[in-house]
Amino acid sequence: MLPLKSAFTTNLPDDAVELRAFTHGLMPATVPDMMQAFVEDWASRGVDAWNRIPNHWKDSDDPPIGWWSLPEYLADTFVAPAIGAPQGTSILQPNVHWTVQCLLSAPETFSEGSHVVLTEAEFPSVLHSLKQWRDLLELQLTIVPLDESGFVDQESVLDAITPDTDLVALSHVGFTTGEVLQDAFLQRVADKVHRHDGLLLVDGYHAVGSLPVDVVELNADLYTGGLLKEACGSSGNAFVYIRSDLELTPRTTGWFGDADPFAFASEPDVHPQVRYRFQGGTTAVASMYHAVEGLRILLDAGLDHVREYSLQLTERCITRADAAGLAVRSPREASRRGAMVILEVPMAGKLCAALKEHHIYTDSRQDKYLRMAPFVWNSEEEVDRAFDVLSKIVSTGAYRSTPASTTEEAGPVT
Template identity: 30%
Template sequence: MEPLPQRYRQLFPTVRTHTMLASCSQSALAEPVSRAIKDYHDSLLLMGTNWNEAIEKTESARNEFAKLIGAEPDEIAIVPSVSDALVSVASSLSGFRKKHVVYTEMDFPAVSHVWQAQSDYTVSVIPTIDRGLHPKQYEKDITDETVLTCVPHVHYRDGFVQDVKAIAEMSKKKGSLLFVDAYQSAGHIPIDVKEWGADMLAAGTRKYLLGIPGMAFLYVRKELADALKPKSSAWFGRGGFDAAYATGARRFQTGTPAFISVYAAASALSLLNHIGVSRIRDHVKTICADACQYAADKGLQLAAAPAGDQPGMVAIRDERASETAALLKKKKVICAPRDSLIRLAPHFYNTKDELRHAIDEIAAVFSAR
């Protein structure tokens, strides 16, 4: 079978001139996604209105994301961001007797921001051990009083991949719902919400999903969604102009989506589903494993995750990561610094040689200091 970069690389104009390794922050823009954005613009420019077409695109994006994660379309809500998704989830739990929420040190800071703002809940934060989390660590902090456990599928800093299915089994035993942040995994690591037993999952479109900011998806298991009444809900979460909640996850929707982002997402998700996320995962694992070894051979210090599933990125320790990234950008190597780490996050359009080139440039910066 033809290698993924060889087959699809021509769809990404930026990679002709730049080494794009920042998918954990913003993926390269594909030509079909660019055309979809232009279609939205042109429909307004030439026809004056595009409401019906935009609603059709919204449903197309919903269907494609449902397919990507093994869900049904009615279990997917269209929301502005993952943060908005979590706020909406928090607003839906007020009817529960239990008021304890658990999240982890590996969660993106927005998770903490949301729950610290909820005065009706007590929270526990599960610490990392040796830069990782073993599923058994959840046994201690998830209690019989826990209403919701929040976990990231992939750690945003170093790419550590969690065993969500094992965590879901533990949370279920304690009677806790499970919310999964899949922003750093959706699009390059396979997801099956039914197999996992996840109750809720959210992911945005601007990273590995190949889209642009302004749109995210919220999965809520249908039986659960129908039992919840989110306070963060408006006319797109209702049966038209009816005051009654819509069925399924749609009740978590609020106002008119950012249609330009919807057009981009529908095209991007169609491309990902056409390729197949399992194939993407195999490719990314292979080139990341090579890059990790290459970086180690160069004497670079990796923020290696504990033994287990191969991370989907290469995280290199650097106390001056932002400065290094700025120097790399001048050489047309695009990475994503975070704190004291340089994150090299490839996608299916990247090659082994590109990662090695980026590592060579990083080593050169270190040597010049």
Template identity: 30%
Template sequence: MTSAEHFRKEFPIFQSKIQLSSCSQSAMHFSVKNAVNAYLESWEEKGMDWHNWMAACENARKLFARQINAAVDEIAIVSSVSHAASAISTSLQPADGRNRIVVTEFDFPTIGHVWRSAEPQFTVEFFEKNEQGINDCSDYEQHLPDDLLLFSTSHVNFYNGYKQDLQRISDMVHRKGGYVFIDAYQSFGQTPIDVKEMDVDFLAAGMQKYGFGIPGIAFLYAKKDIVEDLTPRITGWFGQANPFAFDIRGNDYAPATKRFDSGTFPMINGFAAEAALTLMHQLDMPTVERHLEKLSTVAAQEIEQAGLINRSPFAAQEKGSTTAVYAENASEVEKLMAAKGIIVSARNDVIRIAPHYYNTSEDIRTAVNELKKSVKKGSTTS
């Protein structure tokens, strides 16, 4: 596996800037840029290259499946995690007196919006977060209802980076007789994911954040033995067993999770995803995870020394890459930092410092030093 130092050299932005925004958008690798250009060149030179465009998307599907230890036919190509969650929410039916959907309050808001849109077919309730803005497994164990149909939560929290034990969560949910849906957008690409070992039922992730890719393409995993009983309500011609039969009257869904494919794939996004996933397969995820734990420790130390407020006060092993720093006017601070060549990501009242494998301890120190100056100019801590 390539070293972090060598890996960093493959991202052009580090010649002039420090990018610490992987919770929102990772830095661009030269191979991803080349892949996007390859699509544009094929379009320009050939007019249409359907076979190779499709092949790139299908290879991205295979690479994603391999990355999470799933079978290829357990993966659907979707446009976003919102799309993935909607595909499940509209196909799932109450069963055996179960119609209760429980959503953790620290999920990304799109998840709550999706399940609220499915009311009144389902009873939707929100699991309130505690004072630290999280919940732990003991909370779930005590309070998950007996009529649970599905429990939805995130692997790594988008706001403060808290990381959950998916295997333990799956065990608890399954003992209650429910399904578990995982939003892995903030974890995919920075920590190992094995859907078989973790025993999750549904998992969705996109490429834009720690996946080295761009928005507009995401992937949905669903267990094969579950999904065959689901009838898609969000579908399209690629969700058919043979889309090229061009049978407008037929409705023969593709086997397993591919039935949740919908319209024509976003080809340019597929090219970027194929390159990004190829890049990801060159990395060892446990090594990436350990590197980010080290950077989280550095961030916590630097934030404390700077007198800033750390909204991610967790042990490095209990969190993902993101460390959130309180800033009342976070959006303004983000702009001030960007003007200094330091790319971070604002969310609500925090600035998120979110390194990837290409970042260094010095990146963190520089960012926190400038953040201290920018917070004083842009907002008042409390």
């Protein structure tokens, strides 16, 4: 069944090898029809589409859906099975940044002391947000440095959690390293922070879609991520899971999260469902039409199979990188390896640009890391072809003279 090339559409050249599943990868083939469905719903129903549209996602009109209910319906139907969330506990979000603002603005999140533990490898939507709120909330941030190999120093994270810790924020899969934090470690973190009523927030952006996740098993209080990247969607769609017995009342909540939005009352009315309180103003409807097209493909294939296949491809990358004498920066062990392989190469920006000239699409970071994530649309032969070219241009050093203009155009991507 895998690879699933025909489930995706591309106008890239026939010989293209798209290795950027860590960002916008190939487009699911159903997206044009889904966007057309949005156009038709708008044209034929106008404002009434907020209350009722045909169900373009399942062959059923039960429950009846409309633009209002899409954030909860799509989360319950597609996100929840991908992350093991019970029904009623997840909802679509515009991005992870928004989710974090909601969490930080909830008075229940922090008690006196306001101690937060995170690592220096958190994405800016978490790391910078905590720093932005630090003065206002008088947060004490313990930012745990990475270990000497550049991975999460797990014992130091556990040691940093004290009885005063209100929040621990960790990435399930590191965006710079591709390191997967094991369930057993995240469970230990959850146990320790729960002992004193603190919360565990997991940023699963690079986990969702690429490996089976069970948020209940992890014992996470909140689990957020995007539907872009390994979940094979586009921008505008993220999600949050909130543990069912958690009481949070974000101050950033908007009228779409109000219990009675059309009352237009002078006072906000707290929504009985906590997940709804993470809604702000009017939702971006068009992006929801493509939100789960990637997840649909991955769920149909089975996330266990997707994980197995992704590991097979990344294993091949590592074997070929070793043969070419290239330094591998991501973990080698399968259980600690996400969908991404990162190679450390001098002038990675120029290398990335040179590869693009050969229709091999990777990404570079800080001019020293070449990032690649072969995924469900790639075959092992494609990985080999990419490495044939890569090994050749690295060994001749020819890529070092790639013009600056070509290099600028080539990267980096989100």
